[in-house]
Amino acid sequence: MKTNIQEIKDLSIGFKSQKGRQISILRNITTNIRKGETVGIVGESGSGKSTLALAMMGYIKQGLFTTGGECLFKSQNLLSLNNKELEDIRGRKIAMIPQNAGQALTPNLKIGYQIEEALRLHTDYSKAEREQKISELLNQVRLPSPKIMALRYPHELSGGQQQRVAVAMALAGNPELLLLDEPTTGLDVTTQAHVLELLKDIAKDTGTSMVYVSHDLGAIAQVCNRVIVMYAGEIVLEGPVRNILKEPIHPYTYGLLKSIPKLSLAGLPDSMPGSQPQPGNIENGCSFYDRCNFSNEKCKTQVPELEYLSEMDTSVRCFNHSEFISKTSEQKTKNHSQKEIMIDEILDLKDVSISYAKQGIIDQFLNKVTDTNPTVKDINININKGETIALVGESGSGKSTILKSIAGLLKIKDGHIKFDKKKLLSGDLKKRNSEDLRSIQLIFQNPDESLNPNHTVEQILSQPLKLYFGLTGSKLKESIAELLEKVRLGAFYMSRYPRQLSGGEKQRIAVARAFAARPDIILCDEVTSALDVSVQAAVLDLLHKLKEELGTTYVFVSHDLAVVKAISDRVAVLYQGRLCEIGPSKDVYQFPSHPYTEVLIGAVLEPDPDIKPKLVAEDIVEEKPPEIGCSFQGRCPRIIGDKCKNETPPWQIGDNGNAIRCHIGIEELKIQQS
Amino acid sequence: MENSKNIFNEKPKSSLAKVLDIISTMASKPSGFIGLTILVFHITLALTSPWIAPYDYKAINPSLMLNAPSSEFWFGTDSLGRDVFTRTILGGRTALTITFFGSIIALLWGGLLGIFCGLVGGRIDDIVMRIVDAFLSIPWILAMLLIVSLLGTTTEVLIPALGFFYGKGIVRVARAATHDVIAKDFIVSAKARGHSNLSIIWNEILPNVRDAILVEGAMRWSWMLLGFSSLSFLGFGVSPPTPDWGLMISNARGLMSFAWWAVIAPIVGLSSLIIGINLTADAFAKALGIDRSTKAPV
Numbered sequence A: 001m002k003t004n005i006q007e008i009k010d011l012s013i014g015f016k017s018q019k020g021r022q023i024s025i026l027r028n029i030t031t032n033i034r035k036g037e038t039v040g041i042v043g044e045s046g047s048g049k050s051t052l053a054l055a056m057m058g059y060i061k062q063g064l065f066t067t068g069g070e071c072l073f074k075s076q077n078l079l080s081l082n083n084k085e086l087e088d089i090r091g092r093k094i095a096m097i098p099q100n101a102g103q104a105l106t107p108n109l110k111i112g113y114q115i116e117e118a119l120r121l122h123t124d125y126s127k128a129e130r131e132q133k134i135s136e137l138l139n140q141v142r143l144p145s146p147k148i149m150a151l152r153y154p155h156e157l158s159g160g161q162q163q164r165v166a167v168a169m170a171l172a173g174n175p176e177l178l179l180l181d182e183p184t185t186g187l188d189v190t191t192q193a194h195v196l197e198l199l200k201d202i203a204k205d206t207g208t209s210m211v212y213v214s215h216d217l218g219a220i221a222q223v224c225n226r227v228i229v230m231y232a233g234e235i236v237l238e239g240p241v242r243n244i245l246k247e248p249i250h251p252y253t254y255g256l257l258k259s260i261p262k263l264s265l266a267g268l269p270d271s272m273p274g275s276q277p278q279p280g281n282i283e284n285g286c287s288f289y290d291r292c293n294f295s296n297e298k299c300k301t302q303v304p305e306l307e308y309l310s311e312m313d314t315s316v317r318c319f320n321h322s323e324f325i326s327k328t329s330e331q332k333t334k335n336h337s338q339k340e341i342m343i344d345e346i347l348d349l350k351d352v353s354i355s356y357a358k359q360g361i362i363d364q365f366l367n368k369v370t371d372t373n374p375t376v377k378d379i380n381i382n383i384n385k386g387e388t389i390a391l392v393g394e395s396g397s398g399k400s401t402i403l404k405s406i407a408g409l410l411k412i413k414d415g416h417i418k419f420d421k422k423k424l425l426s427g428d429l430k431k432r433n434s435e436d437l438r439s440i441q442l443i444f445q446n447p448d449e450s451l452n453p454n455h456t457v458e459q460i461l462s463q464p465l466k467l468y469f470g471l472t473g474s475k476l477k478e479s480i481a482e483l484l485e486k487v488r489l490g491a492f493y494m495s496r497y498p499r500q501l502s503g504g505e506k507q508r509i510a511v512a513r514a515f516a517a518r519p520d521i522i523l524c525d526e527v528t529s530a531l532d533v534s535v536q537a538a539v540l541d542l543l544h545k546l547k548e549e550l551g552t553t554y555v556f557v558s559h560d561l562a563v564v565k566a567i568s569d570r571v572a573v574l575y576q577g578r579l580c581e582i583g584p585s586k587d588v589y590q591f592p593s594h595p596y597t598e599v600l601i602g603a604v605l606e607p608d609p610d611i612k613p614k615l616v617a618e619d620i621v622e623e624k625p626p627e628i629g630c631s632f633q634g635r636c637p638r639i640i641g642d643k644c645k646n647e648t649p650p651w652q653i654g655d656n657g658n659a660i661r662c663h664i665g666i667e668e669l670k671i672q673q674s
Numbered sequence B: 001m002e003n004s005k006n007i008f009n010e011k012p013k014s015s016l017a018k019v020l021d022i023i024s025t026m027a028s029k030p031s032g033f034i035g036l037t038i039l040v041f042h043i044t045l046a047l048t049s050p051w052i053a054p055y056d057y058k059a060i061n062p063s064l065m066l067n068a069p070s071s072e073f074w075f076g077t078d079s080l081g082r083d084v085f086t087r088t089i090l091g092g093r094t095a096l097t098i099t100f101f102g103s104i105i106a107l108l109w110g111g112l113l114g115i116f117c118g119l120v121g122g123r124i125d126d127i128v129m130r131i132v133d134a135f136l137s138i139p140w141i142l143a144m145l146l147i148v149s150l151l152g153t154t155t156e157v158l159i160p161a162l163g164f165f166y167g168k169g170i171v172r173v174a175r176a177a178t179h180d181v182i183a184k185d186f187i188v189s190a191k192a193r194g195h196s197n198l199s200i201i202w203n204e205i206l207p208n209v210r211d212a213i214l215v216e217g218a219m220r221w222s223w224m225l226l227g228f229s230s231l232s233f234l235g236f237g238v239s240p241p242t243p244d245w246g247l248m249i250s251n252a253r254g255l256m257s258f259a260w261w262a263v264i265a266p267i268v269g270l271s272s273l274i275i276g277i278n279l280t281a282d283a284f285a286k287a288l289g290i291d292r293s294t295k296a297p298v
Helices: A049-056 A083-089 A111-122 A127-140 A159-172 A189-206 A217-223 A241-246 A251-258 A297-301 A321-330 A361-366 A399-407 A434-439 A457-469 A473-486 A491-495 A503-516 A533-550 A561-567 A595-603 A642-646 A666-673 B004-009 B015-027 B030-052 B084-120 B122-137 B140-151 B155-182 B185-193 B197-233 B245-255 B261-287
Strands: A004-016 A022-034 A038-042 A065-073 A094-097 A177-181 A209-214 A226-231 A234-240 A307-309 A314-316 A345-354 A376-384 A388-392 A414-419 A440-443 A521-525 A553-558 A570-575 A578-584 A651-653 A659-661
Touching: A004 A049, A022 A049, A022 A065, A022 A209, A022 A234, A038 A049, A038 A217, A049 A065, A049 A177, A049 A209, A094 A159, A111 A127, A111 A159, A127 A159, A159 A189, A189 A209, A189 A217, A189 A595, A209 A217, A217 A241, A226 A241, A226 A251, A234 A241, A234 A251, A251 A533, A345 A399, A345 A553, A376 A399, A376 A553, A376 A578, A388 A399, A388 A561, A399 A440, A399 A521, A399 A553, A434 A440, A434 A457, A440 A503, A440 B185, A457 A473, A457 A491, A457 A503, A457 B185, A473 A491, A473 A503, A503 A533, A533 A561, A553 A561, A570 A595, A578 A595, B015 B030, B015 B261, B030 B084, B030 B261, B084 B122, B084 B155, B084 B197, B084 B245, B084 B261, B122 B155, B140 B155, B140 B197, B155 B197, B185 B197, B197 B245, B197 B261, B245 B261
Parallel strands: A038 A209, A038 A226, A094 A177, A177 A209, A388 A553, A388 A570, A440 A521, A521 A553
Antiparallel strands: A004 A022, A004 A065, A226 A234, A234 A314, A307 A314, A345 A376, A345 A414, A570 A578, A578 A659, A651 A659
C-alpha cells in the first residue's frame, strides 16, 4: 500500500450563528490521500466539497472555524500552523488550481512574469534557470510556442489556455499535492476534454497526488482513481472510481448517476425528489433520509456510520447498502417515447444573418449594414408546432444570438423570421404587437439573474398575467396559484422572495412566468446549466411534462449534448454562427455526421471510466468565422483541401434524414467515421 | 447563512415593519444611534421650538447687549440684546424645512433622470449626461447667487434652486446604480415581454436602485444644509430678523473675540445637525447593505 501524503482525521468545520448555535458545514471527515493517486471529491453545491479542499491546504474561509479533528500533511497539522509556516507549504508542497483561471490571473501582468513570480516564491532557482523553467512549464502544459506565449497578457489567451497557464503556475513549485477546484467547469466541451487529458498526463508523468473537486461525474470518471462522494457535509461513499460509478452502493450516488443525461441512453434521466438539507437543518438520522427511496424506520432515528467494506475497498454510509444493491436492479428506467411531430410550421427562420458590427455614419444615413462577415449567417430553420428543437454549439457559436433575435432583442441584418406561417416578426421589439410578444417567451440560464430580487413570487408571476390578460384581484391570485401548481410548487410560495428559494425552485418560478403568458413558443437559454444535476433532471422532466400537457414548442439552446439528446426532437448544430448539421436528434447523434458534430460528440464525458472521450480536433479557439468557405475549416480534422477554404459547402441529406453541410460526400463520411 | 431555516419560513413583512427593522438595525451600532439621536432631537426641536422658546426672538433690548451666558440668558445675548438661546433653537427651522423639501426635489428629478438615462442609454444618455457634467462644472455658489439676486430669496425660489443644483450629483449615482441592474436578465425578460419603459423603471429598476438613491439623497441633504447656511451667511438666504444659523454666525463673527457665545451656539447647532444627518445616512447605508466607502460619490 502506498504511503499517505495527507491524512484527514475526524475533521469538522462550522460556523456560529447569530444566536450562538454552532452549525456544521463539514462533519467528521476522515480520509487519506495517498501518494501519486488522483482523488475526486464529488457533490452538489452546498455539500462542503470546496471547504474540504481548502482545508486540505490549511485554509479556512473567514467566519468558519475548525470544531474538531485535524488535517495532517506529512504528519504536520496544517490547521494549527501559523501563516509563516503555511507559506512554506503552500505553492511548494501543496498547490491549488482555481476554477476560473481568467479571474485568478492578474490582468495587467504578462503570463511569463506571473509564472516567474510563482517560481521566485516557491523555488530556489537563479534568474537564468527561471527563464528556462518558464518555457519548460509552458511546454509541459502544451501551450504552443512558449517563448511568445510568455509575453502575452491573460486576455490574449482563450479560456482553455488561461486554465493551462494556471496549471503551469501550480506546477511551478513542484508540489506533491495538487488541489483542483472545478478546473474545467467554465470551459467548452472540447477544451474541457483536452485539459482533462493534460491533467491525466501530468499526474502520470510527475507522480503528483491530485485532489479533483467537481460536481461533474463525467470529468471525475476520466481523471480519478478514487472518488469521495459528499452529501450535506459528510462523506457518504468512498472507493475506487469503477466501484463508485458502476455499482454505486449508496442511494444518493445511485440517484445522482441516474439523473445524469447520457448519450448512450434514450429519453429523460430519472430525477431525485427534494433537495439537499441546509447546514444546521439536519436533524436526527441519516441526512439523506428525506430523499431516499430505500429508507426505513432505522434511517430516521439513527445516524449511519461510514462502514468499510474490505472486499470492495469501499466505505459507505448507509444501513441498507447490502439490500440496496439487489433492489436497484429491479428498478426500470422510464423511457419517454418521442412522439411523431406533425409538419405544421410555427416558426420559420429564412436566411437569417445577424451582425454585431456598428454602423458607420454613412451607412446609418443610408440605413444599411455593410458587414460582409456577420456573426450569424445563413440560418434556415423551420420549427414545427409542438416540437423541441435544440441549438447546440460551443461558446461563440451564435446559438444565444439566434435566440435573442427570435425574441426580438436583437435586430436581424438579412432574412426574416416568420411566425405561424404568415406573420413576419419585426426585428424591433417595439414594433411587435402584444399578441406576438405573448406568443414567444424566454427562460434564462440563471434564475438568480432572471428574477427580480425585490419582488415576491406573486409579483413576479403577476407581471405577465397583468400585461397580457389584464387580470386583477382574486382572478389574478387564482391564476398564480394555478401556475405554481403547474410547476409542482404550492400556493404558499406566493409570498416568498427569490432568495428564500433553492436553485431548482427559482428556475421553476422562471418556468411558471414563461408559461403564464400561455405562449406558443418558449425559448430556453441554457436553462439547466446553472443547476445541480439532480435538480437539472427534475427541471427537464417538468419542461417535458408541461410540453406534453400544453403542446408548447421549445427552442432549446445548450452546450450540453447529453441534455439536448434527452429533451429534443430535432437538433441544429452551429459553429461560428453557421449551421453545420440539422436533423432529428436520434439521427444527428449517429454517424455519418458533420465533422464538427463528430468532434462535439467525441468530447462528451460520460460518467464511466471505461468510456474515453475521442479527441479528434485541436481545441483552438477562433475569434471570427472565416470570410469564405466552410466555417469549420480552421479546426476540421477531415479537411480535404482548398475546396473547404474557398467554397461554401453544400447541404447533403444523410440516410437518416439529417442534413449535413460538408464538402465530403455522405458515403465518404460514413467510411471515415465508422 | 445564519438562520437558513428561518429564512425559508419568513413571512413577508409589511412596509412599516420593514422600516422599523431598518431603524432598529441602524440604532444597534453606536454611530448610527448617535446620529439618529441627534437628528431626532433637531427635528423635535424644530417642530416644538416656537412654543418652548423663552423669549421673543426679535425683541431688541439695547440695555442687554452682549451679555455673557447666565441663568437668565442661557446662551447670552447678541449685539442687539436678543436672547441667543431663543434664536438658536429657532434658527434651524427655516434651514431644515427648505433643505428637506429641496432634497426631495433633488431626489425626484435626479433619481428619475438618472434611471431613465441608465435604461435608455445610447445617444439620449450621452447628451443628457454631458449637460449634467456641464452643470457640475459650474461652481454652485456662483450660480445660486445669480439666481437669488435675479429672483429674490423667497422660499419658492430657494427650494427648487437648491433642489436643482444638488440633484445633479444624484443623476450620476442613480445612473450608475441602474447600470448595475440593467444588464440583469430580469430586465431583459421584462423588455422581451413588451413592458413599457415606464413600467420597467417603476416595477423592475426602482425597487433595486431605491436604496442607493435614498442614501445618496440623505447625504445630499446634509450638504445642502451647509450650502443653504453659506447662502444665509453671505446674506442671500433668510432675511433678518428671522433667526437662522448662517445669518447668526455672519452677524456675530466680528465680535467673536469678546462675545464668543453669540457665534458658538449657532455653530454647534449647525454642525451637530450635519454630523447627525451624515452619521444617520451612513448607518442607513449599512443597514441596507450598501457600503459607501467602496463607492465614491460624485
